[in-house]
Amino acid sequence: MELETENPTFECYLGNLDPVWCPGCGDFSVLGAFIEAARRLRLPNHQIALVSGIGCSSRFPFFVKAYGFHGVHGRALPIAQGVKLSNPELTVVVAAGDGDGLAIGGGHLPHVSRNNPDITYLLFNNSIYGLTKGQSSPTSPTNLATKTAPYGLMGESMNPAFLALAYGATFVARGAAIKREHLSDLIEQGIRHRGFSFIEILTSCSSFNTKHLAITKVLQRMAPLETCPEDDLEALRLASDTRHIHLGVFRNVKRPTLNEQEEHIRQVSQKTGPVAVGSLLQAFA
Amino acid sequence: MELETENPTFECYLGNLDPVWCPGCGDFSVLGAFIEAARRLRLPNHQIALVSGIGCSSRFPFFVKAYGFHGVHGRALPIAQGVKLSNPELTVVVAAGDGDGLAIGGGHLPHVSRNNPDITYLLFNNSIYGLTKGQSSPTSPTNLATKTAPYGLMGESMNPAFLALAYGATFVARGAAIKREHLSDLIEQGIRHRGFSFIEILTSCSSFNTKHLAITKVLQRMAPLETCPEDDLEALRLASDTRHIHLGVFRNVKRPTLNEQEEHIRQVSQKTGPVAVGSLLQAFA
Amino acid sequence: MSAQQPNELTLRIAGESGEGIITVAESLSRVAARMGFHLSTFRTFPAEIKGGACMMQLRLSERPLFHPGDFADALLAFNEEAIRANFDSLRDGGILLYEADIEAPLPRREGIASFPVPFHRIALQEAGNLASKNMIALGVLAQLYGFPIEPIVHLLEEKFRRRSKAVMENNRKGLDAGIHYAQQHLPDHFSGSLKMLPGPPKLVMTGNEAAALGALAAGLDCFFGYPITPSSEIMEYLAKNLPRVGGKFLQTEDEISAIAGVCGAAWAGRRAMSATSGPGLSLMSEILGLLSMTELPAVIVDSQRGGPSTGLPTKTEQSDLLLAVYGSHGDAPRIVLAPTTVRESLEVIVLAFALAEKYQMPAIVLMDQALSSRLETVDADILSNLPKFPPTEERGETPSEYKRFQLTETGVSPRVFPGTPGHEHISTGLEHNERGEPEYDEWVHTIMSAKRHKKLAALARDPLVSGLSSMFGAEEAEIGIVAWGSTYGPVTEAVELAIAQGIPVKALVPKLLHPLPHGELKAFLASTKKLIVPEMNFTGQLATLLRSTYRIPTIRLNRVKGVPFRAVEILEKIQEVAESAGRSRPEPELLESVGANRGES
Amino acid sequence: MSAQQPNELTLRIAGESGEGIITVAESLSRVAARMGFHLSTFRTFPAEIKGGACMMQLRLSERPLFHPGDFADALLAFNEEAIRANFDSLRDGGILLYEADIEAPLPRREGIASFPVPFHRIALQEAGNLASKNMIALGVLAQLYGFPIEPIVHLLEEKFRRRSKAVMENNRKGLDAGIHYAQQHLPDHFSGSLKMLPGPPKLVMTGNEAAALGALAAGLDCFFGYPITPSSEIMEYLAKNLPRVGGKFLQTEDEISAIAGVCGAAWAGRRAMSATSGPGLSLMSEILGLLSMTELPAVIVDSQRGGPSTGLPTKTEQSDLLLAVYGSHGDAPRIVLAPTTVRESLEVIVLAFALAEKYQMPAIVLMDQALSSRLETVDADILSNLPKFPPTEERGETPSEYKRFQLTETGVSPRVFPGTPGHEHISTGLEHNERGEPEYDEWVHTIMSAKRHKKLAALARDPLVSGLSSMFGAEEAEIGIVAWGSTYGPVTEAVELAIAQGIPVKALVPKLLHPLPHGELKAFLASTKKLIVPEMNFTGQLATLLRSTYRIPTIRLNRVKGVPFRAVEILEKIQEVAESAGRSRPEPELLESVGANRGES
Numbered sequence A, B: 001m002e003l004e005t006e007n008p009t010f011e012c013y014l015g016n017l018d019p020v021w022c023p024g025c026g027d028f029s030v031l032g033a034f035i036e037a038a039r040r041l042r043l044p045n046h047q048i049a050l051v052s053g054i055g056c057s058s059r060f061p062f063f064v065k066a067y068g069f070h071g072v073h074g075r076a077l078p079i080a081q082g083v084k085l086s087n088p089e090l091t092v093v094v095a096a097g098d099g100d101g102l103a104i105g106g107g108h109l110p111h112v113s114r115n116n117p118d119i120t121y122l123l124f125n126n127s128i129y130g131l132t133k134g135q136s137s138p139t140s141p142t143n144l145a146t147k148t149a150p151y152g153l154m155g156e157s158m159n160p161a162f163l164a165l166a167y168g169a170t171f172v173a174r175g176a177a178i179k180r181e182h183l184s185d186l187i188e189q190g191i192r193h194r195g196f197s198f199i200e201i202l203t204s205c206s207s208f209n210t211k212h213l214a215i216t217k218v219l220q221r222m223a224p225l226e227t228c229p230e231d232d233l234e235a236l237r238l239a240s241d242t243r244h245i246h247l248g249v250f251r252n253v254k255r256p257t258l259n260e261q262e263e264h265i266r267q268v269s270q271k272t273g274p275v276a277v278g279s280l281l282q283a284f285a
Numbered sequence C, D: 001m002s003a004q005q006p007n008e009l010t011l012r013i014a015g016e017s018g019e020g021i022i023t024v025a026e027s028l029s030r031v032a033a034r035m036g037f038h039l040s041t042f043r044t045f046p047a048e049i050k051g052g053a054c055m056m057q058l059r060l061s062e063r064p065l066f067h068p069g070d071f072a073d074a075l076l077a078f079n080e081e082a083i084r085a086n087f088d089s090l091r092d093g094g095i096l097l098y099e100a101d102i103e104a105p106l107p108r109r110e111g112i113a114s115f116p117v118p119f120h121r122i123a124l125q126e127a128g129n130l131a132s133k134n135m136i137a138l139g140v141l142a143q144l145y146g147f148p149i150e151p152i153v154h155l156l157e158e159k160f161r162r163r164s165k166a167v168m169e170n171n172r173k174g175l176d177a178g179i180h181y182a183q184q185h186l187p188d189h190f191s192g193s194l195k196m197l198p199g200p201p202k203l204v205m206t207g208n209e210a211a212a213l214g215a216l217a218a219g220l221d222c223f224f225g226y227p228i229t230p231s232s233e234i235m236e237y238l239a240k241n242l243p244r245v246g247g248k249f250l251q252t253e254d255e256i257s258a259i260a261g262v263c264g265a266a267w268a269g270r271r272a273m274s275a276t277s278g279p280g281l282s283l284m285s286e287i288l289g290l291l292s293m294t295e296l297p298a299v300i301v302d303s304q305r306g307g308p309s310t311g312l313p314t315k316t317e318q319s320d321l322l323l324a325v326y327g328s329h330g331d332a333p334r335i336v337l338a339p340t341t342v343r344e345s346l347e348v349i350v351l352a353f354a355l356a357e358k359y360q361m362p363a364i365v366l367m368d369q370a371l372s373s374r375l376e377t378v379d380a381d382i383l384s385n386l387p388k389f390p391p392t393e394e395r396g397e398t399p400s401e402y403k404r405f406q407l408t409e410t411g412v413s414p415r416v417f418p419g420t421p422g423h424e425h426i427s428t429g430l431e432h433n434e435r436g437e438p439e440y441d442e443w444v445h446t447i448m449s450a451k452r453h454k455k456l457a458a459l460a461r462d463p464l465v466s467g468l469s470s471m472f473g474a475e476e477a478e479i480g481i482v483a484w485g486s487t488y489g490p491v492t493e494a495v496e497l498a499i500a501q502g503i504p505v506k507a508l509v510p511k512l513l514h515p516l517p518h519g520e521l522k523a524f525l526a527s528t529k530k531l532i533v534p535e536m537n538f539t540g541q542l543a544t545l546l547r548s549t550y551r552i553p554t555i556r557l558n559r560v561k562g563v564p565f566r567a568v569e570i571l572e573k574i575q576e577v578a579e580s581a582g583r584s585r586p587e588p589e590l591l592e593s594v595g596a597n598r599g600e601s
């Protein structure tokens, strides 16, 4: 990666548009943490590709000086996969909400995890549909009353980090908007990781989910992981702990990335060197 | 459930159409196992609702005397959820292939698992796309050469029972077409279970995936579970064991079903008795 | 810019989102409805997540209204930006009430009387907090136009029932302060302009609420949905009220799962629906085709918003018509309906359920953001006289001979639900014979294609849909307008204005858009020389359907501004066409029609 | 049922799936191509998973062929069912070769010579196994019609290269036995009917192979796809060959992910495509709209099959046209193209890439099952003379002033790819200003809608698409045919037959279906009095587009049999129209056009 300035400042990464989030929205802090990580990594702006879906959190790319693609609801991940597969030079980062990433887009996560493209996925978990003003999301806690569950939510809520572990993502972490320094560090690690990095970010919706993430209650339950568990089952156990909300890295392993796999296939297919399209015609003679 | 005959025979459950599967296809045996279970449960034909997607395995409903719905690729589960939610009287059973259920339909499984409708889900895992003649499926083993992976498959293959456990399905089991008696027993348990029952069925495609499930090799690795593990992590460990292919029940727990949840909501909403539509108009005066 | 009508009033209130503007306008609306007035409103939704400009216009009249009005009699503005953005909407002779704190020079126009009102100061000094600014505004407007105070207080009490007593006390203080200020500083010659009307009080609701109520009135059993602006309120209303009347509600993980659930419930024999907007309808394309093929009823509401893609999620548009009609692979018949008013949103949903069930195919109901979110009065007896349902299930006498897809004269086959002893059968998205068994023989496909489409022809002749189109204007006119959906409102007013100016014009607004109501349209088109088709889309989607069906030249009037037509925009087009006819310009010919095609507007 | 043409031959081989019929027909096809013949084939795919009836027809000629022929000169049938199902396809004077074991009474017709051949017995006795039955058939046919044996042997050796030696030896035995049998027991007066042609040998490929090659020739960087009949072979060919030429291939979890991948790669500045069939195209609806809105190129091949829903997955149809043109919410411009022949499948894909890239929008290429799976000869120089690409990326001089969605005369804006220093910007599915920033102002939406559609108008004038339509027949004719896609083949022959019968008729087959090529179509339609539109769909989808665009009456000819038109079916319609014209019946009028609308066929 080629650097534009020796020591980029925070401002170097600020986009032209001002964030439109509500006052008190946790997403501001995530933006800050990301920029901090980018700064520390000295990412050249033009090599950052930010891809998102639809939701408050998906506005993220608008506020960063980078190439940004704000697509449709739930498809950020497969779009980003297309970006990375086709241009390995780019540092691809995805921003998605809990609804975007786990409800409508939930079918893509297991497959992208398997494919292991070198993408960093920021899942903004505010446990609510923010942009559409307060309907239940897959991570809304049981009993929460929402616009679409006026009598309180039934059923189990989803655990993003746990799922990512089950899907075999090669880097899985959980951070919180309210712990910006720590989050920034996780994002930095995620971007450095070669492969698919899944980072669940506990954030808050100050307009439509004020009860849930009442900061003091959650803060009490937050427990930083000392080290990354070696064992997959231990990681699953920690991620699904209901007493503590563990923050930190749950898994960090190596596996060929999508682009490495693709490179391998190419080499196998070109045993005797690359082929010209014209020469393929022989097979039809 | 009302019985049509005291002791229904195998033939009582045979549909008008003859199975169109290839000779040697494992799906025949699954059909047999299902009918055996239905027979033992004395399910009245007219109360069986079989729902499927598209694939060889999804032809299943055609061959049973029952109400059958053969929908579109990947959507059997949410369709079946609609059936069961709207008519709790029916015994709803879903047949889906590994592609149908885990690739295109993979986004529905976590949510239906959460919702816990009283449905029995038969996932026919032949590790290939049968109907479309031999492309890779999400469960195709690494290195398998397929029509869409002529140089051998890269990446990790999916483990259906493991995923269902991670999704919190209340009944999770794995059986094999080649162990028909055992499979039949699992299906019976699955139907008896009140809640979402996920049964992964190892089956074979005799036309397009002959190498993978080479019966002897697989048979050797099959290991029946003595008892259902009590602990979720233990269940996950056993389901993901790579040395043995454990067959049996991995989880069997109780949680309110979708219809029970819905009934609860209704009661809460009708604290002062059911409401007539006309009386809702008052709110607009 | 017409003068104020007798016993009619149009108010526009504008400010920043969060200043309580909607409360002011809604309170006045409800009180007016209780006074027996008809009314129609329009509001903008800020594009941003929070904050941003906010405006609501409220028009009331002693006659039915389906349009919030082009121009306001009064504008109340809380800030400078609100004045600038809305000043032009004041009619000649209108009045401007504005925050006295504003220092910038204001726009001026002859005939507009401007009155500064110190909302801010009064709020702080007399009500003790800034939040009651809107209550002061409410008091000012109530006093100015002679709204009765008691019902307003009553209404506020209902609204703030669950809040602390202090809140209501503050509200009361603000309201009184506003009344007092108006009594002392504002002219009183408007206060008699609204006379209490005889007749019973009316109900006030939005199009979304009406649609949800319609579904309940139709006997909805199951709702499956995924939130999306601007249809979410339908879902939210049903989340709350469907269980109360004994139905079932499920929020699914996406729109595909929602329509899949509808499909499953329909197959199980229950009335089911979903509500969405354009992006959701696109995602539903595949299963809509499955519903056509398996001949299952389903009702899908699409509240349209600006497109394509995510487009303008909080703005209105009518650009999903061709998707609704053609949006599945294969020849997949469906019904498409579009209500024109809030009342009709209720009625048309009921009709959609009846038709879907009778003809065993999906029915798409096209609303739009403006209709979905506007308040309108409806009569209190709205639930009487709704379309009646035919019996849904038909069990053959001899179960063994039962054929789910039996060929019949109308194409409609006897439907039996799972759970019925002896009628076990299969439904499949594959082509199939009468028994439902897959069969790909060339004649089976030909005959079954004909069967499925025959139902559309039978539907077109059904008394349930006859006389459904609105027709109005000068019968003998040579200039005709065909419009759809919420564009009905401005068209009614434009036609009235044109006729008042001596330009004969007539209009037809079909509610059934697929199949088109040939009887009504053919008669109308046969007597029309110039056909104007105003639509809130870019390519002229209804015009496209009309041309492909009747091969008539269309004069398109397309607007994609995200807001409803003004009546004058349509009037201007009528005038233009009338003039060109006078000058006997050549008729729009082949070429024009080509030019008018997609992409060359 | 015309007589055999000189130096032309149509063979039909039928039996059970698994009997090796395709090998026979394909071998003869390849040998014929090496002899310099043109050829076209047609095969059926059994509907069932395994087993079922199987048939392949092979027609060769010294002139270019785009239709496998209505009638066969010879039918070789392995079982009774195969005779019954295919006997009618024999032309007068044709011959039937059938398995001698068949005991049931055979259909007879005057002028058909029937020869029993003991395939079964010979296979067991002389080749030693039943599997070589097809080799015997190959030998019989080769001998009967004078195909050179050496190239056949050569071909078989290539084909079975990877199998054991014994296999090839058995094949050889079977082949020889067949030749021998024919020499001894069958007439020899056909053996001279095929003369080796001068000219270079030709290539033989299917439409799917041609499409895949076209994509490679266009410089495809990335393919994303999900298998579906009948397009899977495109994907499978690319899985194998795209990495060999340096491109990237990804099988995704569904079609939505596939088009999402295409979208991502396109945004990253790479050439990307997917291939699917109707159900997949329906699922892609939403992201197609995103591509329109973010102005990204993409090529999507839809190999159509019988619909709606899962329909008839192995049969052909042309019923996704309106979905392709209109299938997204909002006004979402796209390009729709349809090749008519195998050669064109290659060329049109290249053109699709060029147009998509030049006009920055998605291009959908409509093929159909029959075209996708039929073998046809193409010239060996097929890769020369393909459409040229414009430069794709345009970097502004001053990065800071760069506007991704700049308003220009053609609507096309300068495109810069991520990774370019200084040009950072955002693309969004929301409405946006020239810089790409979301903006919902009413004028922005109006102007940007116009911008996006302007590109279609510019495209319609582009030399890349001028003269692209095929036009043939009698120029002065008053009866015209407009057709699309693979229906081109039978139309060419029907026109020839009609003219030979003295009925003047002409035809136009556009390859560009959206926007329609107005120049060519207007000229054609202006000189046409009766317009026949033959389509393999039920509702007349091209006819609908033609009526909505040109307001002309259309005489629809719709077939949904799952198999291509026979030329005679079209000929009959021409005759009927010619006769009715003679009797000067009134022109199809408004009413007819209404009746001809969806659902009243």
Ligand SMILES: Cc1ncc(C[n+]2csc(CCOP(=O)(O)OP(=O)(O)O)c2C)c(N)n1
Binding pocket: A054, A055, A056, A057, A058, A072, A073, A096, A097, A098, A099, A100, A101, A124, A126, A128, A129, A130, A131, A132, A137, C226, C227, C228, C229, C255, C279, C280, C283, C310
């Ligand atoms: C296909 C489709 N369905 C629904 C929507 C409406 N929609 C936009 S954002 C959103 C959910 C927002 O919640 P989340 O993803 O959690 O993001 P947040 O706003 O909370 O950051 C929904 C339902 C849409 N834009 N597209």
Ligand SMILES: Cc1ncc(C[n+]2csc(CCOP(=O)(O)OP(=O)(O)O)c2C)c(N)n1
Binding pocket: B054, B055, B056, B057, B058, B072, B073, B096, B097, B098, B099, B100, B101, B124, B126, B128, B129, B130, B131, B132, B137, D226, D227, D228, D229, D255, D279, D280, D283, D310
């Ligand atoms: C939307 C859509 N995409 C693709 C297909 C094509 N298709 C039919 S079945 C199938 C996969 C079959 O594999 P699997 O689900 O494993 O079932 P099996 O045949 O192996 O039992 C595919 C890709 C389709 N019918 N619809």
Ligand code: SF4
Binding pocket: A020, A021, A022, A024, A025, A026, A027, A056, A057, A126, A130, A131, A204, A205, A206, A207, A208, C049, C050
């Ligand atoms: S609605 Fe909630 S999530 Fe969205 S910007 Fe406001 S506070 Fe943040």
Ligand code: SF4
Binding pocket: B020, B021, B022, B024, B025, B026, B027, B056, B057, B126, B130, B131, B204, B205, B206, B207, B208, D049, D050
């Ligand atoms: S293709 Fe494979 S899965 Fe399908 S029926 Fe044949 S053997 Fe079974």
Ligand SMILES: [Mg+2]
Binding pocket: A055, A097, A098, A099, A124, A125, A126, A127, A128, A129, A130, A137
């Ligand atoms: Mg959220």
Ligand SMILES: [Mg+2]
Binding pocket: B055, B097, B098, B099, B124, B125, B126, B127, B128, B129, B130, B137
């Ligand atoms: Mg499979």
